[in-house]
Amino acid sequence: MTxxxxxxxxxxxxxxxxxxxxxxxDDLSLELNAGETLSFVGESGCGKSMTALAIMGLLPEKxxxxxxxxxxxxxxxxxxxxxxxxxxxxxxxxxxxxxxPMTSLNPVYTVGExxxxxxxxxxxxxxxxxxxxxxxxxxxxxxxNAKARISDYPHQMSGGQRQRVMIAIALACSPKILIADxxxxxxxxTVQAQIFDLLRDLGRETGTAIILITHDMGAVAEMAxxxxxxxxxxxxxxxxxxxxxxxxxxxxxxxxxxxxPHLLAxxxxxxxxxxxxxxxxxxxxxxxxxxxxxxxxxxxxxxxCRSKRxxxxxxxxxxxxxxxxxxx
Amino acid sequence: xxxxxxILQRLLYAALLLIAVLVLNFTMMNLAPxxxxxTIAASMGGADAEMMExxxxxxxxxxxxxxxxxxxxxxxxxxxxxxxxxxxAPVTTLIFEKLPATLLLVLVAQSLALVVGVLLGVFSARxxxxxxxxFVTLIALFGYxxxxxxxGILLLIAFSLKIPLxxxxxxxxxxxxxxxxxxxxxxxxxxVLPVITLGSIFLALYSRLSRASMLEVLGSDxxxxxxxxxxxxxxxxxxxALKNALPPVVTLAGLQFSAVISGAVLVETVFSxxxxxxxxxxxxxxxxxxxxxxxxxxxxxxxxxxxxxTDLVLRAIDPRVRGRA
Numbered sequence: 001m002t003x004x005x006x007x008x009x010x011x012x013x014x015x016x017x018x019x020x021x022x023x024x025x026d027d028l029s030l031e032l033n034a035g036e037t038l039s040f041v042g043e044s045g046c047g048k049s050m051t052a053l054a055i056m057g058l059l060p061e062k063x064x065x066x067x068x069x070x071x072x073x074x075x076x077x078x079x080x081x082x083x084x085x086x087x088x089x090x091x092x093x094x095x096x097x098x099x100x101p102m103t104s105l106n107p108v109y110t111v112g113e114x115x116x117x118x119x120x121x122x123x124x125x126x127x128x129x130x131x132x133x134x135x136x137x138x139x140x141x142x143x144x145n146a147k148a149r150i151s152d153y154p155h156q157m158s159g160g161q162r163q164r165v166m167i168a169i170a171l172a173c174s175p176k177i178l179i180a181d182x183x184x185x186x187x188x189x190t191v192q193a194q195i196f197d198l199l200r201d202l203g204r205e206t207g208t209a210i211i212l213i214t215h216d217m218g219a220v221a222e223m224a225x226x227x228x229x230x231x232x233x234x235x236x237x238x239x240x241x242x243x244x245x246x247x248x249x250x251x252x253x254x255x256x257x258x259x260x261p262h263l264l265a266x267x268x269x270x271x272x273x274x275x276x277x278x279x280x281x282x283x284x285x286x287x288x289x290x291x292x293x294x295x296x297x298x299x300x301x302x303x304x305c306r307s308k309r310x311x312x313x314x315x316x317x318x319x320x321x322x323x324x325x326x327x328x
Numbered sequence: 329x330x331x332x333x334x335i336l337q338r339l340l341y342a343a344l345l346l347i348a349v350l351v352l353n354f355t356m357m358n359l360a361p362x363x364x365x366x367t368i369a370a371s372m373g374g375a376d377a378e379m380m381e382x383x384x385x386x387x388x389x390x391x392x393x394x395x396x397x398x399x400x401x402x403x404x405x406x407x408x409x410x411x412x413x414x415x416x417a418p419v420t421t422l423i424f425e426k427l428p429a430t431l432l433l434v435l436v437a438q439s440l441a442l443v444v445g446v447l448l449g450v451f452s453a454r455x456x457x458x459x460x461x462x463f464v465t466l467i468a469l470f471g472y473x474x475x476x477x478x479x480g481i482l483l484l485i486a487f488s489l490k491i492p493l494x495x496x497x498x499x500x501x502x503x504x505x506x507x508x509x510x511x512x513x514x515x516x517x518x519x520v521l522p523v524i525t526l527g528s529i530f531l532a533l534y535s536r537l538s539r540a541s542m543l544e545v546l547g548s549d550x551x552x553x554x555x556x557x558x559x560x561x562x563x564x565x566x567x568x569a570l571k572n573a574l575p576p577v578v579t580l581a582g583l584q585f586s587a588v589i590s591g592a593v594l595v596e597t598v599f600s601x602x603x604x605x606x607x608x609x610x611x612x613x614x615x616x617x618x619x620x621x622x623x624x625x626x627x628x629x630x631x632x633x634x635x636x637x638t639d640l641v642l643r644a645i646d647p648r649v650r651g652r653a
Contacts, residue, residue: 155648
C-alpha cells in the first residue's frame with residue numbers, strides 16, 4: 001500500500017484557558033489519500049476547524065498548541081517544522097478556504113493582486129506572468145469576463161464571487177490538499193450548490209485532495225469519499241461515506257443524519273417534526289475526562305459510558321468510538 | 329476624471345465654508361468688548377470721548393455693523409486681509425513673514441510623530457504582551473498627560489540649562505553666517521526641543537491609535553488568509569495589515585492640521601519661536617482685530633486644505649471610499 005498523502009497520528013491539541021490546558025482535539029488519527037475527498041462533520045465547537053488550522057500550522061499563537069502526535073505530510077512531520085518550512089507549504093502544497101468569503105479577502109487590494117501574490121510567492125513568477133495566470137484562474141473558477149473583473153476590488157463582488165476568488169487563490173499553486181472550512185455556510189442555497197460543484201470539478205481536474213469541513217450532510221453524501229464524525233474534540237466515527245450514512249455505528253452520527261430534513265414526495269397535512277440531538281456539547285473543561293463525552297446526550301448511555309472512554313471499534317472500513325457500537 | 333469632479337466639488341464647498349467662517353469670525357470679534365481705539369488711548373495714557381470718536385471714525389469703526397461686515401468680507405474676497413494698526417504693516421505680509429517658521433515646526437513635528445507613532449503602534453501591536461509594549465504605552469501616556477508648556481520648560485531646564493546641548497530660544501543664531509547648509513543646520517539645532525515638545529502630543533495620539541487599529545486588523549479574516557497563503561510575517565504586517573490600519577490614523581492626522589495654530593501657540597511661546605502662534609498671542613493682547621481675523625481666516629484655510637488632503641489620501645488607500653464619491 002502506498003503512503004497516504006496526509007497522516008495524522010494521535011493528535012492532541014491543547015488550548016490554554018484560564019482554568020488550565022483543555023484538549024480541544026484529543027487523540028485524533030486519520031489518513032488522507034491523494035485525490036480523495038475527506039469530510040469532517042460535527043456541530044460547532046467539535047474541533048473540526050481546529051484540526052484544519054493545526055494542519056495549516058495556523059493555531060492561534062500562544063493559545064493553541066500541538067501537545068502530542070504527528071501530522072505527516074508526505075512523510076514529514078509538520079508539527080516539528082519551523083515557520084519558514086511551514087510557510088513554503090502553506091498556500092502552495094496545502095491551501096485553505098474559509099467560511100466567511102465577505103471578509104476573507106483584503107479590501108484594499110484588487111482580486112488580481114491577491115491571486116497573483118501567491119504565484120509570485122511560491123512559483124517565483126514575475127508580475128506579468130502571475131497576472132496573466134490570475135486571469136486564467138479567475139476564468140477557471142467560472143467568473144464571467146475574468147479579464148475585466150481581475151482589477152475589481154473585493155467590495156465590487158458578491159459573496160459567491162468572492163468565495164470563487166478564494167478558491168482561485170487556494171488552487172493557484174495546484175496544491176496537493178485543499179482544506180475547505182465550511183465554504184458555503186455564509187452563502188445562498190443556490191450559490192452553495194454552485195460552489196460545491198466547482199470544488200468537486202476542480203478537485204477532479206487537478207487531482208487535489210479535499211478536506212471538506214461542513215455541517216451539511218447532503219454535501220458530504222454528494223462530495224466526499226470518506227468522512228470523519230467529530231464530537232467534542234474526539235473522533236466519533238470514521239469510514240467511507242456510503243456505509244456510514246446507511247448504517248451509522250455511533251449514536252451521534254445517527255442523530256446527525258436523522259436531523260436532515262427530508263423532502264416528501266407528496267405534501268401532506270401532517271408535517272413530521274424535525275428530530276434533533278438533545279442537549280449541547282459539553283464545556284471545554286470536561287473535554288479531558290475519561291468517559292464518553294456524548295453520554296449526557298445519548299439514549300443508550302449507561303454507567304460504563306460515563307466512567308470509561310470508549311475505544312475505537314472497527315467494523316470493516318468503518319470505525320466507531322462507542323461502547324454500544326455493535327448494538328446500533 | 330471622477331477625482332477632478334470630486335476635488336472641484338470640495339473646493340466649491342470650501343469656498344462657501346470660508347465665507348461662513350469670515351462672517352462668524354467678524355461677528356464674534358465685534359461682540360467682544362474693546363477695540364483698537366481703547367488700545368491706542370491706553371498707550372497714549374488716556375483720551376477724552378471726542379478723541380475716541382475721532383479714532384473710531386478714522387478706522388471705520390463708527391459705521392453700522394452690517395456695513396463693516398460687508399466691507400470686511402468683500403475686502404477679504406479680493407485677497408486683502410486688511411492693515412494692522414498695531415504693527416503698521418499689511419496683515420498678509422505679517423502672516424507670510426511668520427507662516428514659514430510655524431509650518432516648518434508643525435510639519436516636522438507632525439511627520440516625525442506620524443512615522444515614529446505608526447512604527448511604535450505597529451511594533452506594540454505585534455507584541456501586545458511584551459515589555460516593549462508597556463514602554464510604548466508609557467510614552468503615549470506621558471504625551472497625553474503632560475501639558476506641552478510644562479514639557480517644554482522641563483526640556484529647556486534639562487537640555488539648555490543643566491546640560492547645554494540646545495539653544496534656549498529663537499529659530500536661528502544671528503551670529504551664524506555662511507551658506508544655506510550652515511544656516512539649515514543652525515535652524516535644525518534650534519528646532520530639536522520645540523519639535524520634541526510639540527511632537528510628544530502627536531506621538532501619543534498616533535501610537536495609541538495605530539496600535540489599536542493594528543490589533544483589530546491583525547485579528548481580521550483577511551490577515552488569516554494572508555497567513556494561509558504562506559506569506560512572510562513582514563509581508564503580512566506591512567502589506568496586508570498596515571494599509572488597512574492606516575485610515576483612522578490618517579483621519580486623525582488630518583484633524584490635527586488645525587494644531588498649526590492651537591498647539592503651536594504654547595510651544596512657540598515657551599521657545600520664543602517666531603511663528604504664527606506668537607503673532608496670534610501678541611495681536612490678541614493688543615486687540616489688533618485685523619491681524620487676529622487674518623490669522624483666524626488663515627487657520628480656517630489650513631484646516632480646509634488639511635481636510636481635502638486627508639480625503640485624497642484616504643481615497644488613495646481605500647478603494648471603498650473611491651466608490652462612494
